[in-house]
Amino acid sequence: MAVTPGQTTVTGGAGDTRSLPGHVLPPLALPAGVDELAVAAAAQLGWDGDVLPMTMLGRPVFVVARLCTDVHAERIAMGMPPVTDRASVSTWVWPELAGTAPARAAEIVGVLAVARHWRTGMAAVVPFARYGEAAMVLPSAAVLTEDYVDNCLPRARTYGLAVVTADENAIVDLDLSGRNERVLLPEDSVSRWVNEMVYEQLLAAA
Numbered sequence: 001m002a003v004t005p006g007q008t009t010v011t012g013g014a015g016d017t018r019s020l021p022g023h024v025l026p027p028l029a030l031p032a033g034v035d036e037l038a039v040a041a042a043a044q045l046g047w048d049g050d051v052l053p054m055t056m057l058g059r060p061v062f063v064v065a066r067l068c069t070d071v072h073a074e075r076i077a078m079g080m081p082p083v084t085d086r087a088s089v090s091t092w093v094w095p096e097l098a099g100t101a102p103a104r105a106a107e108i109v110g111v112l113a114v115a116r117h118w119r120t121g122m123a124a125v126v127p128f129a130r131y132g133e134a135a136m137v138l139p140s141a142a143v144l145t146e147d148y149v150d151n152c153l154p155r156a157r158t159y160g161l162a163v164v165t166a167d168e169n170a171i172v173d174l175d176l177s178g179r180n181e182r183v184l185l186p187e188d189s190v191s192r193w194v195n196e197m198v199y200e201q202l203l204a205a206a
Contacts (some may be wrong), residue, residue: 004101015132022190028116030116030139030166031168031169032170034053036170037114037172038053038062038114038137038169039127041112041164041167042109045133045162045164046111049065049109049203050064050066051063052065052205054201059123059124059125062111063111063198064108064109064111064112065109065198066109067107067199068105068106074135075102082105082199082200083102084200086189089192092192101192104195104199105195105204108195108196109133110134110135111128111129111133111134111135112125112136112137113135113137114136115137116139118138121137122152122161124136126159126161129161131184134160135161135163135178136164136165138175139165140173143175153176157179160179162177162178163176
């Protein structure tokens with residue numbers, strides 16, 4: 001059987017022979033390290049703060065945050081370092097204990113995920129979009145697909161996510177602005193625990 005140049009012949013059972021394209025598009029790849037892209041994306045979004053790589057709620061994300069120096073000084077004076085035990089922090093929202101809970105010592109500017117595919121990025125960052133700014137960083141090639149236009153953009157707008165793209169030279173650009181007017185959840189035990197985890201990382205980074 002003659003094979004057209006640029007094709008590969010695959011033979012299956014019972015003499016089943018078919019031709020596959022010889023050129024297969026490579027999988028989407030990030031043009032630089034995730035840390036580098038996260039810092040560039042934070043600058044593109046205008047998020048001013050330390051860019052902290054963290055695993056939160058089982059998801060790899062970058063939290064952009066600043067230390068509240070006045071609250072930090074007060075907590076040092078009170079002997080109240082970051083509390084990262086989730087069960088302990090959960091009691092801070094109880095009505096009878098809310099008045100004794102320490103103030104937030106970290107100001108979280110936003111949370112972003114760097115991923116090759118929008119579904120991965122969205123799964124990582126959506127839980128944090130309920131409390132504030134959130135974004136995902138994708139390769140430029142990822143936003144040039146029908147899947148992105150038809151499936152990602154409507155969901156990103158619903159959750160208020162921003163989308164930053166990175167081209168083959170690791171130059172970032174804003175593809176979709178986040179929606180600032182969305183309704184955010186009030187403070188709860190999850191947001192308090194996240195803040196304490198970020199507070200701890202800010203001190204470690206310093």
